[in-house]
Structure formats: structure tokens, C-alpha cells
Amino acid sequence: xxxxxxxxxxxxxxxxxxxxxxxxxxxxxxxxxxxxxxxxxxxxxxxxxxxxxxxxxxxxxxxxxxxxxxxxxxxxxxxxxxxxxxxxxxxxxxxxxxxxxxxxxxxxxxxxxxxxxxxxxxxxxxxxxxxxxxxxxxxxxxxxxxxxxxxxxxxxxxxxxxxxxxxxxxxxxxxxxxxxxxxxxxxxxxxxxxxxxxxxxxxxxxxxxxxxxxxxxxxxxxxxxxxxxxxxxxxxxxxxxxxxxxxxxxxxxxxxxxxxxxxxxxxxxxxxxxxxxxxxxxxxxxxxxxxxxxxxxxxxxxxxxxxxxxxxxxxxxxxxxxxxxxxxxxxxxxxxxxxxxxxxxxxxxxxxxxxxxxxxxxxxxxxxxxxxxxxxxxxxxxxxxxxxxxxxxxxxxxxxxxxxxxxxxxxxxxxxxxxxxxxxxxxxxxxxxxxxxxxxxxxxxxxxxxxxxxxxxxxxxxxxxxx
Amino acid sequence: xxxxxxxxxxxxxxxxxxxxxxxxxxxxxxxxxxxxxxxxxxxxxxxxxxxxxxxxxxxxxxxxxxxxxxxxxxxxxxxxxxxxxxxxxxxxxxxxxxxxxxxxxxxxxxxxxxxxxxxxxxxxxxxxxxxxxxxxxxxxxxxxxxxxxxxxxxxxxxxxxxxxxxxxxxxxxxxxxxxxxxxxxxxxxxxxxxxxxxxxxxxxxxxxxxxxxxxxxxxxxxxxxxxxxxxxxxxxxxxxxxxxxxxxxxxxxxxxxxxxxxxxxxxxxxxxxxxxxxxxxxxxxxxxxxxxxxxxxxxxxxxxxxxxxxxxxxxxxxxxxxxxxxxxxxxxxxxxxxxxxxxxxxxxxxxxxxxxxxxxxxxxxxxxxxxxxxxxxxxxxxxxxxxxxxxxxxxxxxxxxxxxxxxxxxxxxxxxxxxxxxxxxxxxxxxxxxxxxxxxxxxxxxxxxxxxxxxxxxxxxxxxxxx
Numbered sequence: 001x002x003x004x005x006x007x008x009x010x011x012x013x014x015x016x017x018x019x020x021x022x023x024x025x026x027x028x029x030x031x032x033x034x035x036x037x038x039x040x041x042x043x044x045x046x047x048x049x050x051x052x053x054x055x056x057x058x059x060x061x062x063x064x065x066x067x068x069x070x071x072x073x074x075x076x077x078x079x080x081x082x083x084x085x086x087x088x089x090x091x092x093x094x095x096x097x098x099x100x101x102x103x104x105x106x107x108x109x110x111x112x113x114x115x116x117x118x119x120x121x122x123x124x125x126x127x128x129x130x131x132x133x134x135x136x137x138x139x140x141x142x143x144x145x146x147x148x149x150x151x152x153x154x155x156x157x158x159x160x161x162x163x164x165x166x167x168x169x170x171x172x173x174x175x176x177x178x179x180x181x182x183x184x185x186x187x188x189x190x191x192x193x194x195x196x197x198x199x200x201x202x203x204x205x206x207x208x209x210x211x212x213x214x215x216x217x218x219x220x221x222x223x224x225x226x227x228x229x230x231x232x233x234x235x236x237x238x239x240x241x242x243x244x245x246x247x248x249x250x251x252x253x254x255x256x257x258x259x260x261x262x263x264x265x266x267x268x269x270x271x272x273x274x275x276x277x278x279x280x281x282x283x284x285x286x287x288x289x290x291x292x293x294x295x296x297x298x299x300x301x302x303x304x305x306x307x308x309x310x311x312x313x314x315x316x317x318x319x320x321x322x323x324x325x326x327x328x329x330x331x332x333x334x335x336x337x338x339x340x341x342x343x344x345x346x347x348x349x350x351x352x353x354x355x356x357x358x359x360x361x362x363x364x365x366x367x368x369x370x371x372x373x374x375x376x377x378x379x380x381x382x383x384x385x386x387x388x389x390x391x392x393x394x395x396x397x398x399x400x401x402x403x404x405x406x407x408x409x410x411x412x413x414x415x416x417x418x419x420x421x422x423x424x425x426x427x428x429x430x431x432x433x434x435x436x437x438x439x440x441x442x443x444x445x446x447x448x449x450x451x452x453x454x455x456x457x458x459x460x461x462x463x464x465x466x467x
Numbered sequence: 468x469x470x471x472x473x474x475x476x477x478x479x480x481x482x483x484x485x486x487x488x489x490x491x492x493x494x495x496x497x498x499x500x501x502x503x504x505x506x507x508x509x510x511x512x513x514x515x516x517x518x519x520x521x522x523x524x525x526x527x528x529x530x531x532x533x534x535x536x537x538x539x540x541x542x543x544x545x546x547x548x549x550x551x552x553x554x555x556x557x558x559x560x561x562x563x564x565x566x567x568x569x570x571x572x573x574x575x576x577x578x579x580x581x582x583x584x585x586x587x588x589x590x591x592x593x594x595x596x597x598x599x600x601x602x603x604x605x606x607x608x609x610x611x612x613x614x615x616x617x618x619x620x621x622x623x624x625x626x627x628x629x630x631x632x633x634x635x636x637x638x639x640x641x642x643x644x645x646x647x648x649x650x651x652x653x654x655x656x657x658x659x660x661x662x663x664x665x666x667x668x669x670x671x672x673x674x675x676x677x678x679x680x681x682x683x684x685x686x687x688x689x690x691x692x693x694x695x696x697x698x699x700x701x702x703x704x705x706x707x708x709x710x711x712x713x714x715x716x717x718x719x720x721x722x723x724x725x726x727x728x729x730x731x732x733x734x735x736x737x738x739x740x741x742x743x744x745x746x747x748x749x750x751x752x753x754x755x756x757x758x759x760x761x762x763x764x765x766x767x768x769x770x771x772x773x774x775x776x777x778x779x780x781x782x783x784x785x786x787x788x789x790x791x792x793x794x795x796x797x798x799x800x801x802x803x804x805x806x807x808x809x810x811x812x813x814x815x816x817x818x819x820x821x822x823x824x825x826x827x828x829x830x831x832x833x834x835x836x837x838x839x840x841x842x843x844x845x846x847x848x849x850x851x852x853x854x855x856x857x858x859x860x861x862x863x864x865x866x867x868x869x870x871x872x873x874x875x876x877x878x879x880x881x882x883x884x885x886x887x888x889x890x891x892x893x894x895x896x897x898x899x900x901x902x903x904x905x906x907x908x909x910x911x912x913x914x915x916x917x918x919x920x921x922x923x924x925x926x927x928x929x930x931x932x933x934x
Contacts, residue, residue, distance in 0.1 A: 293833040
């Protein structure tokens with residue numbers, strides 16, 4: 001697979017004496033590697049051609065499998081749609097994925113080049129290995145296998161692959177609106193979330209929403225000498241600190257009036273199940289984050305805090321001198337970048353109204369405040385024990401030969417809500433990502449066994465959903 | 468003075484039809500410009516050679532005037548000493564200044580490049596124009612003029628110019644100790660403080676002290692995804708905000724235990740005089756700073772707050788994402804840079820002990836704190852009506868042809884206390900800086916008329932002190 005002997009050596013060293021070290025990398029992996037070699041970085045306009053080429057490669061692959069595959073233009077990066085021949089009376093399943101990837105910087109921290117995939121320690125190392133090329137391509141290969149092994153697929157299938165997920169899916173809502181008839185489906189499946197631990201199949205049935213804003217406090221018209229003026233005029237950096245500290249009570253609860261009003265309490269069965277989910281105990285959170293201690297809303301475990309309770313997070317704070325040593329300056333302004341993770345049934349617009357009111361009301365004297373609101377997305381929840389949810393659980397059980405756990409996710413996937421709003425379909429989150437997959441970071445990786453389980457998962461899932 | 472015609476045009480436009488628009492910039496100004504062109508930024512090691520070159524240029528200039536000038540090495544930046552021939556029975560006057568300057572960032576806010584001085588609107592625009600090259604060089608030229616016009620100086624003169632003032636004068640105390648015999652003097656004069664208003668001669672008899680520190684809060688071992696982990700681990704950026712907000716009560720008083728214990732109350736005559744000093748009313752502070760409102764310790768005017776009351780200032784705060792837009796990150800650490808301005812009889816070591824105790828005690832849960840203490844300096848006060856004080860008042864009256872006002876200063880010049888401790892001499896503060904001089908900020912400037920008055924002031928001062 002490589003013109004120099006080096007990579008093959010590494011493969012042989014890394015994974016020991018199982019079948020495919022002898023045969024070399026399997027054809028499935030070779031094909032995934034071809035997919036991973038496209039530097040389809042959607043945020044970087046220098047890679048626009050690479051993103052397009054990657055979409056073209058996908059269309060060829062899907063067509064070769066016998067699907068009707070089409071590349072659809074958007075204002076930015078193409079959407080790829082593929083479908084089998086649809087038959088009346090069968091379930092229609094939409095499988096979503098994205099073929100764009102995050103940037104790779106800091107490039108110097110990668111052990112192997114991000115767009116030259118290789119296998120080490122039983123994992124595939126490349127940008128996009130987990131997020132999302134590896135996971136979505138397992139579904140593609142699962143469909144290919146089923147098509148080879150049987151007469152056809154048991155369901156009406158729609159593959160929907162976009163190239164703008166990592167930049168916030170700016171074209172997708174409009175695309176769905178314009179193609180809602182042909183994309184109408186009974187259920188959506190996505191593998192773009194996490195597994196709680198290696199070998200533990202995980203069904204996600206909830207996601208947090210989000211609402212973002214930035215507050216800028218302005219004081220003196222320019223930075224002042226803190227000796228000459230300190231004490232007489234408000235210091236925007238001190239004021240931003242006071243403003244930010246007003247967002248939380250001392251015990252960690254969010255102190256914005258009405259913030260928790262619409263929060264749906266945790267169900268007893270959720271708290272019970274989550275207390276038994278491996279890999280998400282408080283001790284695991286401490287270990288994974290390396291934090292000196294846990295801190296959050298009283299009365300909840302770390303998993304409950306991240307999956308089912310809303311937060312107010314400071315993503316960035318700044319003002320005044322940022323360099324080495326000291327500079328006795330009284331800064332003219334300071335800022336804070338905030339994001340709020342939301343849970344059912346909080347509404348992002350309502351929460352942002354409350355946030356803006358809070359920030360304006362608590363703005364300290366002597367400074368002027370400007371609040372700039374950013375992107376938002378609704379929280380999501382579905383019933384993991386619905387017919388489709390049970391089908392997903394069975395498929396996960398079959399693919400991993402283990403009992404699946406049911407979780408929510410702390411992150412936000414706004415398109416899940418969009419699928420519900422526009423297509424009227426709920427989404428099954430069949431995550432294959434491990435917590436140390438380094439998504440969005442250097443040395444992204446994906447276990448070969450998860451890739452192979454993903455192929456089995458797809459085959460079982462389509463069968464189960466057809467029932 | 469400039470290879471392109473542009474700058475000369477600006478000069479001609481800006482200052483109208485007085486003598487030197489016709490002749491071009493005077494030789495005195497040309498020499499000051501040469502001095503200002505050295506980017507002698509003492510805090511930035513990349514400018515170490517520039518600081519040294521600037522010191523060398525000074526030695527040459529002072530030698531050419533007929534003084535015995537020497538460059539003295541220190542662990543960092545050189546000290547320049549120059550003296551006339553000393554005679555017994557005459558007063559010995561030490562004139563102190565500093566040839567190092569503050570950094571220039573944010574560079575993009577400068578109208579003209581900080582190290583390419585130019586004249587606009589009757590002012591000299593450059594980093595160091597006021598603080599302190601312009602003021603100290605007026606003394607140099609005053610001495611040069613007296614030496615040219617008369618037999619010699621009326622006093623034994625010592626020029627002491629350092630290159631580390633903007634980084635807290637780390638070498639100066641030790642230098643004074645090692646050279647205290649040759650530097651022994653009756654009185655020290657410094658022009659590195661403010662004039663209350665244009666044309667109002669100002670004698671400073673008090674300075675605030677300072678104590679600096681930086682607190683760093685550390686949480687997770689690396690930046691985290693705020694969706695996946697937000698809510699479960701303490702956010703260092705939120706924690707730094709809470710910590711900083713603990714430094715002040717809501718009404719603006721410093722909330723550190725015992726902070727005000729040693730503060731000497733204002734004298735009645737001071738409050739009375741200051742209420743009549745032009746240019747320092749609350750309305751002036753508002754106008755000069757451009758702040759939306761005044762804010763500070765209750766019960767004091769702005770002048771009293773800055774001259775005679777201590778403060779806790781945030782010079783810089785930072786953590787997490789600093790770029791455009793949003794990034795949903797939970798930062799691994801955050802910092803705050805603090806400085807405390809102190810008044811008689813607060814002791815910097817005692818205050819820093821109290822600050823460190825406060826910061827450690829108030830550190831929020833879930834993060835680790837490190838406090839790095841920085842430079843400090845004692846506050847200073849002397850009697851403005853002593854014999855030397857009265858000589859200074861006379862010299863100011865002569866140079867400006869107006870009645871001087873007596874004030875304290877909000878800034879810190881720790882070496883003034885060091886002169887008292889090591890040389891046993893009090894210091895006269897003959898400030899020439901205007902409140903809109905933008906010292907430590909972009910677009911620092913110095914009025915040409917203050918530069919010229921400074922030359923006259925030096926000549927009169929040496930005569931008066933000789934009496």
C-alpha cells in the first residue's frame with residue numbers, strides 16, 4: 001500500500017499476527033484510506049477543490065455499488081445523495097454523515113501526517129478517521145455488503161452526506177427544504193457521536209442545544225495608565241469579571257432568572273441506567289479531563305450534568321495586557337464569549353432573551369455593554385424505546401455482541417432538530433467514537449474494530465428497521 | 468528632516484506660522500527626535516540592543532556637552548551617569564530620568580509610527596515623548612544651555628539615567644548602594660510626573676506605591692469541548708472572573724481584609740487645595756478618559772481617589788478563545804494580572820501578603836491557583852514647603868510665569884523612596900506631562916511648549932537650589 005517499506009513494517013509491528021497483517025490492509029480499509037486521503041477541510045477555502053474532489057469520489061463509489069448517486073451544488077460545498085430503488089410499503093431510512101473534516105493545525109503535534117492514514121496499535125490514524133469519514137464509510141460498506149450478499153436492501157435507503165458540517169451546516173436547512181419530498185423518511189440514523197467505552201454499544205437519544213453570545217464592556221476611550229487614573233474610572237476588565245461572576249451562584253448553579261424554568265427533570269430510569277454506564281463515573285471524568293477536581297450543579301453526577309442539565313460556559317475572556325510580565329494599564333475594554341448548553345424543553349431564543357436581560361441588568365457602573373448574539377440550536381430528545389429505538393438497540397447488540405447503553409450527549413448536533421422540523425423524522429444516534437479519538441485535535445484515530453463493527457451495525461440496523 | 472515631503476507638510480500645516488515652521492524643526496527638537504527613534508523597550512528582550520544603543524547615544528551627547536559621562540553595566544540594561552566638576556561648599560543636585568520606554572502594542576492604533584517622531588498640532592508624537600525621554604532631555608538641554616551661557620553650573624550636578632524604569636528598576640537599588648558615595652546629594656529632581664493642566668506649573672510631593680502580581684488558575688490538562696464536558700468540571704475562565712470580582716465590594720471599595728489599615732487620612736489643606744486645582748475636577752476626569760461614567764471608592768473626588776487612596780486594578784485578564792466569532796471550548800487555564808496602587812503608610816510587602824492570602828482563600832473550587840508576585844515600590848510623601856520645595860516652586864513660577872499648584876501623583880516612582888532610603892535625599896517632582904499625553908498608550912505625545920518650558924525650568928531650578 002505504500003511505495004516505501006516503512007509503513008508496512010509499522011503495520012506488521014503494531015497489530016501482531018492476526019489475519020490481515022499477513023494479507024496486508026484489508027480492501028475495506030484500503031478504500032477508507034482513499035477516502036481519508038482527501039484533505040476535505042471545509043473551513044479553509046484553499047481546500048475547496050479537495051472538498052469537491054472528495055464528494056466526486058463518493059459519488060463514484062456509491063454509483064459503483066449500484067445506488068443512484070448525485071452530487072448537488074450548494075453555495076459552498078456539495079451535498080451527496082444516494083438511494084436504492086424505493087418500493088412502496090417499505091420503511092424509508094435516511095443515513096446522514098459528513099465528508100468534510102476539521103483543520104489539522106497544530107500540524108507539528110501529529111505523529112503521522114493527517115492525510116496519510118496508517119494503522120498503529122489497532123487504530124486508524126488520520127484526520128477524519130472518527131469524525132466522520134470512518135463512521136459514515138462503515139455505513140457505506142455495510143450497504144455494499146448487503147447488496148452483494150442479498151437480492152437488495154430491506155429498506156428504502158437514502159444516504160445524505162454533506163461537506164459543511166464542521167462549519168455549522170450553513171446550506172443544509174435550505175437544501176432539506178428544497179428537497180423535502182425526495183428526502184422524506186421514517187427515521188434518520190447518524191453515527192457521529194460517542195461510545196461510552198470500548199466495546200460498549202451506545203445509543204444516543206438526546207442532545208443538548210446551544211445558544212452563544214459575546215458581551216463587550218467599554219470604559220475609557222483608550223487604555224489608561226493605571227497609576228494616573230486607577231481608582232477614578234471603572235476598569236472594564238474588573239467589570240467583566242464581576243459581570244461573569246454574576247452568571248453562577250457560588251454552588252455552581254446558573255443564576256440567570258428563569259434559566260431552569262423549562263428544564264425537563266431527569267427520569268428515574270435515566271439516573272438509574274447512567275449510574276451503571278461504564279466509563280462515565282465521576283472518576284472517569286476526572287481522569288479524562290485531568291481536572292484537579294469536579295465542579296458543577298449540586299445534586300447531579302458528572303454524566304447527568306453534561307447530558308441532562310444546562311450550563312453557562314465561558315469560552316473566552318479577555319481584556320488588557322496579555323503578554324509576559326506586567327503592564328500597568330487600565331484597559332479600555334474587555335470581552336467575554338459565552339455559550340449556554342440547553343436541555344429539553346429550553347428554547348434557545350427564550351434563553352438568549354434571559355441572558356441578554358441578565359447581562360444588561362448586571363452590567364457594573366461606569367462601563368457600557370454591547371451583547372452580540374451568535375448561533376443557536378434547540379436541544380433534542382427522543383424515546384429510545386420506541387419501535388425504531390428498539391431496532392437500533394438490537395442492531396447495536398448484534399454488532400458488538402454486548403448489551404447497549406442508552407445515553408444522551410452533552411454536545412449539540414443542530415441538524416438533528418432540523419431533520420425533525422423539516423422531514424418530520426426522529427434520529428437514532430449510533431455513536432462509534434471513543435473518548436480518546438482526538439476528534440478536532442492532532443492524532444485523530446479510529447479503532448479498526450469499531451470500523452468493522454460499524455459495517456455489521458449498518459447491516460443489522462437496516463434489517464431491524466425493516467421489521 | 469524626512470526624505471519624503473509628507474512629514475514636513477504636516478508640520479507646516481499643524482503649527483502655523485511661528486518661527487520654526489519657517490526654519491523647520493529646531494536643533495533641540497531634532498536632537499530629541501534622534502533620542503526618541505531608539506526603540507528602547509526595556510521589557511522586551513528583542514530590544515535589548517536598542518536599549519544599549521540608546522544609552523550609548525546619551526553618553527556621547529553628555530560627553531560632548533563637557534560632562535564626565537559613563538555607561539555603567541547592570542545585570543540588564545545600563546545606567547548612565549554624568550557630572551560636572553564638583554566643588555566644595557556647593558549644593559549637590561541629582562537629576563534622575565529614564566531612557567527606556569513602554570511597549571507599543573496595540574501598534575495598529577498609532578496614527579504615526581511610535582519610533583518615527585513627528586510634530587502635529589504643536590505636539591511631539593512618539594513612544595517616550597513624555598514618558599520620559601522628552602522630559603529628561605529638557606533637563607539635559609537646560610544644562611547644555613547654562614554651560615554655554617555661563618562659566619559653569621551653579622551646583623554640583625549628577626545626571627542619573629536608567630534603562631529599567633518601565634520594568635520596575637530591578638538594578639537601581641543595588642546600583643545606588645554600590646555607588647552611594649559618588650551619588651550622595653542634597654536633593655533629587657525628577658520630571659516624570661504630571662501637570663494638572665496646560666500652563667499650570669505643578670509640584671508633586673507625594674506618589675502612590677505599587678505591588679504587582681499575576682494569578683493563574685489551572686483546570687483540565689488541556690482545552691476541552693464545552694459540550695462534552697461543560698457542567699462537570701470547573702471552568703478556569705469563569706473561576707478567574709469570580710476570583711477577580713472578590714477583590715472589590717459592590718460600592719468600589721477594595722474588599723481585601725486589612726487593605727486600608729495603614730492608610731494615612733487626607734489632610735484638610737490638601738482636600739481644600741485640590742478642590743481648587745484646575746483640570747482635575749470630576750468633569751475633567753470624565754473628559755480626559757472618555758469614560759461613560761466615574762466609578763471608585765465612595766466619599767472621595769476623582770483627584771483624591773487617584774492621588775491619596777489605594778486601588779486594586781486589573782491590568783489584564785485572559786483565558787480561552789480570543790479570536791473572532793465563537794469556539795465552544797472549555798479553557799484549561801486563565802490568568803489575571805493585578806496591580807495595587809498604595810498610599811502612605813501602606814507597606815507593599817504587607818499588602819502583597821494580604822493579597823496572596825485573599826486570592827488563595829477565595830480561589831473557587833475545581834481549579835488550582837498559582838500566584839506570581841511582581842515588582843513593588845513604597846508610596847512616598849514629602850513636605851512641599853521645605854527650603855528645597857520652595858526653590859522648586861520658584862523655578863516653576865519662573866519657567867511658566869504662573870503660580871504653581873501642589874499635588875500628589877497617582878502613579879508610582881519607587882526609586883523616589885529608594886533615593887530617600889539610600890542617598891538620604893528627598894525628591895522634587897517637577898512634572899511636565901499633560902493628562903492627555905497618552906503615556907503607556909498608543910499615540911503618546913508631548914507639547915513642544917512643555918519641552919521648551921522644561922529647558923527653562925532646569926536653568927532656573929539649578930539657580931534657585933544653589934541659593
